[in-house]
Amino acid sequence: MSLRMLADIGGTNARFALQSDDGQLEHIEVLSCAAHATLGDAMTAYLEGAARRGAEVQSVRRAGIAIANPVEDDLVSMTNHHWSFSISKLRTERALDTLLVVNDFAALAMSLPYLAPSQRTRIGGGVELAARPMGLIGPGTGLGVSGVIPAGTEWIALAGEGGHVSFAPANREEYAILDMLWNEYGHVSAERLLSGRGLELIHRALSGKQAGAADITSAALDGSCADARRTVDSFCAILGSVAGNVALTLGATGGMYIGGGIVPRFGALFAQSAFRQRFEDKGRLGGYLARIPTYLITEQYPALRGVAAMLSRAH
Numbered sequence: 001m002s003l004r005m006l007a008d009i010g011g012t013n014a015r016f017a018l019q020s021d022d023g024q025l026e027h028i029e030v031l032s033c034a035a036h037a038t039l040g041d042a043m044t045a046y047l048e049g050a051a052r053r054g055a056e057v058q059s060v061r062r063a064g065i066a067i068a069n070p071v072e073d074d075l076v077s078m079t080n081h082h083w084s085f086s087i088s089k090l091r092t093e094r095a096l097d098t099l100l101v102v103n104d105f106a107a108l109a110m111s112l113p114y115l116a117p118s119q120r121t122r123i124g125g126g127v128e129l130a131a132r133p134m135g136l137i138g139p140g141t142g143l144g145v146s147g148v149i150p151a152g153t154e155w156i157a158l159a160g161e162g163g164h165v166s167f168a169p170a171n172r173e174e175y176a177i178l179d180m181l182w183n184e185y186g187h188v189s190a191e192r193l194l195s196g197r198g199l200e201l202i203h204r205a206l207s208g209k210q211a212g213a214a215d216i217t218s219a220a221l222d223g224s225c226a227d228a229r230r231t232v233d234s235f236c237a238i239l240g241s242v243a244g245n246v247a248l249t250l251g252a253t254g255g256m257y258i259g260g261g262i263v264p265r266f267g268a269l270f271a272q273s274a275f276r277q278r279f280e281d282k283g284r285l286g287g288y289l290a291r292i293p294t295y296l297i298t299e300q301y302p303a304l305r306g307v308a309a310m311l312s313r314a315h
C-alpha cells in the first residue's frame with residue numbers, strides 16, 4: 001500500500017492529510033503557517049507527527065499541494081505569507097516521483113461537482129443547471145475566486161486571481177468605506193474588504209474603532225456590539241455583490257459557491273444578511289441571477305478533496 005500526501009496551504013493555516021489507495025483521507029492536521037519557517041519545515045513536522053501515530057510515511061511518493069498564490073513556474077512565492085520554494089527542489093529533497101502544486105482555489109473548485117447535499121447549505125432560491133459552469137468565492141486571509149467549467153465528461157478548474165479586482169461600492173456607506181481606503185491604499189481590491197483584515201477595516205470605517213476579526217464576529221453573534229453587527233452585515237452584503245459579479249462573469253448557472261474560513265464562522269448571521277439580495281441586485285440581469293442557487297460549503301476540507309482529484313489525474 002502507498003500513501004499520497006495532500007496539503008492545502010492558506011495565508012494562516014496549512015492543512016495536511018494522507019490519502020490511502022482506497023481514497024480515504026487520514027491523519028488530517030491543521031498547522032499554523034506562522035509556526036514554521038518554510039513549507040518544507042511544516043511538511044516535516046506533519047510527516048513526523050503522522051509517523052508517530054503509526055502512518056507509513058516512508059511510502060509517500062506522490063504529493064499534491066494546493067497553495068494560496070498564482071502557480072506559474074517552478075518558483076512559488078505566497079501572496080499573503082512569506083513562504084517561497086522551488087517545486088523541483090522540494091520534489092528532489094523529499095524523494096517524490098510526483099509533486100503537483102496548484103492554486104488553492106482551483107483545487108477547491110475541483111471539489112464542487114462532487115459535493116454531497118450534506119456538504120453544502122443553500123442560501124436563497126434558484127436551481128442549478130447540469131453541466132454548466134460553477135463559480136466559487138471564498139474570504140479567508142485573502143479572497144479566493146475560481147470556478148469549474150465542464151469539458152466533456154470532465155471538469156476544468158480555473159486558476160484566476162479574481163480577489164484582486166477593483167472594489168465597486170453599491171451604496172453611500174460603501175462609498176464612504178472606499179473613500180477612507182483610497183486615502184490609505186492606491187488600489188482598493190475586493191480582497192481588501194473581503195478578508196480577515198478586511199472585516200477589521202470595515203469595522204474601523206464604520207465605528208472609528210480597532211478590533212480583531214474574531215472579536216468582531218463574536219460580538220456580532222452574541223449581540224453585544226451594534227457596530228460589530230453592522231460590520232458583519234456590511235461584509236456579507238459586499239460579498240453578495242462580488243459573488244454576483246463572479247456569477248455573471250463566468251455564467252455560473254451550475255451554481256455559485258462560498259468557501260474560505262470566514263463565512264462559516266458567521267453562523268446564522270450569514271443567512272439573515274443581505275448577501276442573497278445583493279447577489280441578485282444587478283439591474284436587468286436580476287432575474288438571471290435569481291435563478292442561480294448560492295451555496296455555503298460546509299465540508300471541512302474541500303480543497304484537500306479537490307487536490308486529491310487533481311493528483312489522481314497527474315502523471
Ligand SMILES: Nc1ncnc2c1ncn2[C@@H]1O[C@H](COP(=O)(O)OP(=O)(O)OP(=O)(O)O)[C@@H](O)[C@H]1O
Nearest residue numbers: 010011012013068140141142196213214217260261
Ligand atoms: N471568528 C472569526 N471571524 C472572522 N474572521 C476570522 C475569525 N477567525 C479568524 N478569522 C480570520 O480568518 C482568516 C483566516 O482564514 P482561513 O481560516 O480561511 O485561513 P487560510 O486558509 O489560511 O486563508 P487563505 O486561504 O485565504 O489564505 C484570518 O484573516 C483571520 O483573521
